[in-house]
């Protein structure tokens with residue numbers, strides 16, 4: 001075979017998700033061959049290393065307005081940190097503003113994201129939807145955005161979509177081959193529990209889990225699964241946290257096996273797998289403020305069981321960093337900016353669970369971090385897989401490297417990591433985005449603006465409809 005542009009040689013490559021000895025050849029940003037003894041003008045030696053598809057982080061919040069602040073990373077700094085962590089594609093969110101159409105908010109966010117170092121796609125945040133605005137979904141789809149984020153809570157800040165509107169949106173999305181992503185918590189219970197806690201002077205961060213107990217999640221998960229099934233829309237539950245929530249997913253899936261067309265994807269995050277509510281008792285407990293809150297160690301175990309049993313499809317970060325000063329701006333949990341950093345530590349933390357604790361297998365890791373998110377978002381098989389024709393998004397991992405996570409070594413725009421001191425085994429060495437090396441041996445060698453927007457394909461079975469619209 002003629003000499004190729006770039007070849008990653010001698011590694012254990014996860015071709016089509018299966019680990020095997022193979023070289024990976026790249027031309028013009030795509031994978032052109034998987035095989036033995038391939039030669040390239042440029043060669044990267046991956047002897048003793050794993051060659052994985054680049055990680056797709058399906059849930060990030062760069063430069064997100066929260067509590068009068070903005071999450072610390074913009075698309076430049078945040079995607080640099082992502083690249084250091086082996087993430088080659090992020091899926092962030094448009095920011096809905098009153099009076100702005102879905103398409104306008106997507107276009108404005110794409111302008112902000114143009115500086116990205118790695119590829120990006122967007123979910124369209126849906127807030128303040130009305131019957132007269134339903135046609136906006138088709139406009140968003142034409143822009144390549146087919147994933148729409150809804151909240152069943154945050155009525156206090158005007159972000160909630162009520163059940164009636166949710167059902168109508170779901171039905172429209174089903175017609176368009178779109179996907180619904182839901183932050184599922186029961187708003188009335190959250191409001192009522194919060195009010196009760198505040199009236200008793202229970203305002204500490206350790207009270208946050210009681211303000212948003214797992215029944216909130218379980219009830220809302222059950223309800224939106226039912227609505228999605230009746231609407232026939234593909235649904236993704238964002239950041240699932242609890243065993244109770246997972247039980248409702250299992251029940252919904254049993255029902256949908258009875259011939260319903262919709263499917264439910266489930267996402268969880270490293271913080272719900274690795275941390276629990278005891279983090280709130282730490283000296284900087286408020287640094288861990290997030291919604292939904294961290295839960296019990298039993299919930300953590302239930303989520304790991306969910307992963308083992310194939311109930312959970314993807315792990316994403318909900319990356320939303322703030323500084324310690326910002327995270328502690330108030331004593332009261334209700335006045336804090338919610339969100340924690342994570343885009344850079346996603347792969348290292350999960351590698352630790354493969355190579356360290358052995359809790360999951362390496363191929364399952366690739367499913368959870370690459371194939372799962374790419375399929376759930378309509379980015380597969382361009383993203384999330386090492387296969388001929390796919391984008392040459394590659395991360396080379398050294399499975400022998402042991403590290404203790406230290407905030408000072410990381411590149412996210414924050415002085416806090418929830419995983420400070422956490423021991424991991426395995427670390428990303430080289431990150432390649434569409435054939436370009438962007439991180440090499442701990443050095444950034446990419447460029448601002450290299451990232452490209454990745455459009456989302458319609459859901460399977462809806463292609464005909466798509467053409468008709």
Ligand SMILES: [Zn+2]
Nearest residue numbers: 059060061318
């Ligand atoms: Zn989020």
